[in-house]
Amino acid sequence: NIWNTMHEFQDIKLDRTEDGIAKITINRPHVRNAFRPETVKELLQAFEICRDNSKIGVIILTGEGKEAFCSGGDQKVRGNGGYVGQDGLPRLNILDVQKAIRSMPKPVVAMVAGYAIGGGHVLHVVCDLTIAGDNAKFGQTGPKVGSFDGGLGSSYLARIVGQKKAREIWYLCRQYNATQALEMGLVNHVVPVDELEAETLKWCREMLEHSPLALRCLKASLNADCDGQIGLLDLAGNATLLYYLSEEAKEGKEAFIEKRKPDFNKFDRFP
């Protein structure tokens, strides 16, 4: 077993390999890995742990078992105005997880066996890459069950598969198999489900060989193309990070601390 527990949760599992791959598993197979508010809180915590751990380079998001990646919001705890947790408040906090995946400065890979449906489908859509088992099934159910995700679940989906296909997926609520998903560019690769984890790890390890800062900036750049000013915020945050690492930026800080005038003239002005 290559997996070591990073943190104990109730609804999810958080494991890691020695070489810097984290795996977040939604662990509610009795409801096809549907999420309730507590699941979502734990997912947010897990993503924060992975973000803050400098040894983690890539994160896998998956569901327990081979039946389902995730079947979306737990309809059994859906109340008026959202999904109701133990605190009695109705929430749609899965949108915060989508934001966390999107702004995570490390690649997030969806590893999909079985159903990726409804809000579970949206989760794989917002991940950077998707590796699917040959038993995977994809689709939205919103208009069938009285719900919809008009945010990234629609607009970003359309960036991936095109406007016509995105409308078909949402309006008709059909299910698509792994081959169809591959054909429409919805997933990166399909393998026999028994080889899913090995293949996903292979993709992760290829990314781990590459410059983390380059991957981080590429993710922010690709996001910025559709994320408006929030996309620019993340992209510019990376520019600031890189600038802080430079002698030029350090001169500004040191001059302030030493109560002297900064000497920026000693730095080259690049063409």
Ligand code: 2NE
């Ligand atoms: C996922 C799917 C297609 C699987 O079908 P199948 O035949 O393999 O399993 P089955 O028998 O339907 O499900 C097994 C058990 O899991 C529960 C079922 O009720 C069943 O429990 P029992 O009857 O045996 O007690 N289960 C499955 N999905 C569940 C869910 N989402 N919530 C609660 N229990 C669930 C099939 O199960 C299916 O179509 N599931 C529903 C998918 C769905 O509509 N999800 C919600 C979409 S809306 C959403 O996620 C959302 C949003 O639109 C906007 C914001 C936030 C969330």
